[in-house]
Amino acid sequence: MGDVEREDPAPTPGQVRALLQRAGRLGSHARTLLADDAEARADVQRALSLVRTRLAREELGSIPLARLKDVTVGRLRVSALEQAGHQTVLDILDTTPYALQLLPGVGAWNARQAHAAAGQIARAVEETVALRIDVDRQDDETTALLIALNRLVNAGPDLPRAGAAARRIAERLASLLPAAQPARGWLRMLLAGREGRRRAREAVARIEDVIAEANASDTALLFGQVSVDLLRPPVSGLEAWVDFEFRASEYYNLLAEIAATEPDRVASEGFLPDDISSRVKAQNLDDTHRRVSLRGYQSFGARFALAQRRVILGDEMGLGKTIEAIAVLAHLRARGESHFLVACPASVLINWVREVETRSTLRAYSLRGGDRAAALAEWVRTGGVAVTTVDTLHRLEIPDDVALGMLVVDEAHYVKNPAARRSQAVARWCDRTERVLFMTGTPMENRVEEFRNLVGYLRPDLIPALRNGDATAGAAGAAGAAGAQAFRRAVAPVYLRRNQEDVLTELPDLVHVDEWEEFGEADLAAYRKAVADGNFMAMRRAAYAVPETSAKLQRLLELVDEAAGNGLKVVVFSYFRDVMAAVHQALGGSGTPQAPGDPGGRVHGPISGDLGADRRQQVVDEFTAAQGHAVLLSQIQAGGVGLNLQAASVVIICEPQVKPTMESQAVARAHRMGQVRKVQVHRILTADSVDQRMLDILRGKAGLFDTYARRSDLADSTPDAVDISEQALARQIVEEEQRRLATARPSQD
Known part of the structure; x- marks a missing residue:
């Protein structure tokens, strides 16, 4: 007889019991982490509520009494309230309806209407009040909020990844563990019936997969590290304020997420057409190699670069374009790409090296100075992010068998002149690379010729539609007259720009x-x-x-x-x-x-x-x-x-x-x-x-x-x-x- 292919023997009841114990511990760790995270976020919510209330009261104290008439469509008489010394909406809110109706000329109906209108305004203000933390005003409520946020900030960028893994494991094991119970013993399997035995064997196999995946990614170690961070004793108020000033962006990222204070969706998406916006939002963003949390608009910018493949990211200075680019590189690394190239002005080269190694697990190599040859050879051999200057890009020699996962060109407006040597070098590398990200904080709306040159490196097919005054399209020329939003729609396939005033709605000044x-x-x-x-x-x-x-x-x-x-x-x-x-x-x-x-x-x-x-x-x-x-x-x-x-x-x-x-x-x-x-x-x-x-x-x-x-x-x-x-x-x-x-x-x- 020839060789017969046989399936691996089914695990014994003893092996199943040991497997389920390991799965139970893993599930317990996942649920514990989620509970600790939820408790920490609840602490933030409670502290945030007190801050909102205080800020709302301050704003209500500046809203004149006459605004009550807007809520009641002019039916409320406020003159008697003003004569009694009430000047603001806060004055009415802090007085009971009964006390108001005792005032001369007010009456029960006016009192109830005034107090109800004040409550309506108060609720609206509390929902929309701007959350801005002032380091020169360290009140008790804001201090408590920073102490609560500090616990989550100190858990670091591993927290979102650990939370996602914990939810995934907890959800999978919640159904698999009960289904696998008959496999714990022969008699249980016998009594489970044919369908029950099939489900039990299938559940055991899937539990083995869950544990194998967790072991491969050191998930248990990740859970343990994050849980320790979440369970640390609260820091003092002084420590929280000190840490906030050095890591303000991380505090505000968390605050925006927990307080749901993200900016207007259309503005944060750069006024893109719905079809492009939908495609971008459907793009997954892997955070395995990222070590920084993203704001909603930053996540959208990174996914725009991934979904559109060859783009210009034109966010206004101060919005974190570098972090968005690093998020893209980290995603591509998780998907198997190994080599990335950044070309930038010499003045920001060291910033790029520091940011890549701080904000991701990727290794950065400076292709500048006396060690550039050794750095280049090491990058070619091991992969990572090579950072060079736009002025030396023409001298860079990389073997043809090294495939670039992405080319990033920072301060891309420096290569707007096609006749310049550095521009020609960028053009050659764009031809060689499938994914390209140009970054510039200089607005392009009123520089159509320069913009068209940049687009030519990335998407030559769009040039006809960007011809100023072209009879068949003229999109950019018409957009220039219609304003920034129209321009952005015309160039949406390749250009994304957001302004500070549109997306930093709750950030400090x-x-x-x-x-x-x-x-x-x-x-x-x-x-x-x-x-x-x-x-x-x-x-x-x-x-x-x-x-x-x-x-x-x-x-x-x-x-x-x-x-x-x-x-x-x-x-x-x-x-x-x-x-x-x-x-x-x-x-x-x-x-x-x-x-x-x-x-x-x-x-x-x-x-x-x-x-x-x-x-x-x-x-x-x-x-x-x-x-x-x-x-x-x-x-x-x-x-x-x-x-x-x-x-x-x-x-x-x-x-x-x-x-x-x-x-x-x-x-x-x-x-x-x-x-x-x-x-x-x-x-x-x-x-x-x-x-x-x-x-x-x-x-x-x-x-x-x-x-x-x-x-x-x-x-x-x-x-x-x-x-x-x-x-x-x-x-x-x-x-x-x-x-x-x-x-x-x-x-x-």
Whole structure:
């Protein structure tokens, strides 16, 4: 007889019992995690309710009594209530109907109607009140909310993944475990009947699959780690506020999810047509390799790039385009892609490397500097994200058998000129790569020619429909006259843009971004000399020593250009006059202060200590009165106090300050009452330098405590008393840098 293929023998009752015990433990861990997560979220909901109530009461206290007539369609008489001293809706809400009807001229009907109308307005306000956390107002309700959120934030980006796995396992085992019970013993199987035995055997097989999948992905370990985080004792209020300021976006991501405060759907989807929007929302987004939670609009942006394959992501600056791109790369990695390429300006290269390795499990390789050949070889061999500059992309040689999962081009408006070498290099790589993501925060609505050039790299088939004035289509030309929304619909297959005001409905008015750069060769030489000389102040400004090659200055110009594209005013702060002069000259100024009455084009200032108070205010007034985009330069000591700069919504700080209060006071000049836009604060930093050492020290526990312990009238009036000693900080950093550079080999670009 020939060989007979036989099925694996069915597990014995003893083996089934052991299997079901393991499954029972796994299911119990899954249910426990879900319960702990639900309890933590319930704590947030309870704290959130108190914050909403307080915020609503504050708003109700500013709503005049006359608004009650709107709710009652004018039938309510409010004059008697006003004569009795009631001025706002809150006054009525805090008074009982019985007390109201006792007032002269009010009566029972008017009292009931007034109180009911006040309650209706209160409910509407509580549902729509903006949730904004003010670090300068640390009330008990908001502190309790941050403490509750802290537990979920500390569970980290593994929490959503663990929760999804727990729900999946709990749901599967809920039906499989009862169905598998007859297989625990021979007699039970006998009594179960033919159909019962079939179901039991099938359930056992599927339970084996569940456990095998859990073992392969270390699910039990994931459950254990997340559960430990969820069960940690609550942090103190001080710790919660400190952590919030450093990780505000993570707190707001969770708050938006739990409070269901996502923005208007149409706006958050970039006003895309329904057919494209539906296709994007149907696109799955795998988070296996992602280590950051996404806002709803960010998830939509990532799925847009996946569903449409070759696109331009044009979200306004400050909305997290880099995180959306990393989410796309992480998804593609989970689906089997291994090699990805990012081309960006040199000024943001190190930011990309840091963000990829912080926000995902992917390895990032910098293809720049003396180690670029070794980094390239390692990337080719193992995969990951290679990050290079758009200006060196033409020199990049990758074997033909290395398939790119995606090409990302950051600040893509830099390649708008098809005749430029870098543009031609990008075009060649676009031809070689199936998936391409262009990123630019510069609006394209009024730059149809530039936009058409970018589209040409990605979707040449769309060019005929984008011909300005084309008789057969003319979509972009017509859209230009009809406005931004019409333009977006015309270019919807390839372009997605969302604005801050559309999607950051509940975020704070203040968004901090650290911009990390690397020294250029000349700046590094200046820095090494300053370190050798023990000159702390020269170390701090060495990154601007040679303006023509300064990476910091280049990034500053890019930020200013992007703000100009969005029509935003910018204020630039530095401690040093020579840095201000270099910035002034780079922006097209003379590098010297303006004469009184000379507005100086788009650049105003610099404001410095030798300008009198009247002249300072005149410069600020001219900056404020300027139509559209303008830039104000100021020494941080001079402009950081006493001036109102709320016309600016972008703040750039050229170097970190020794005293944290100096930065916070400077930012407060723009982020203050009267500011109608969200304020973006960009602090430009150099890696492996005095900047990084300063931040490491100032972020230590003692420095943090001092920073936040100053919340009192006395401390606020004497900031010098709580800041770290400049002399001690300088001495420590100089000594550390002298030791580090004595053992480090010179880097090469």
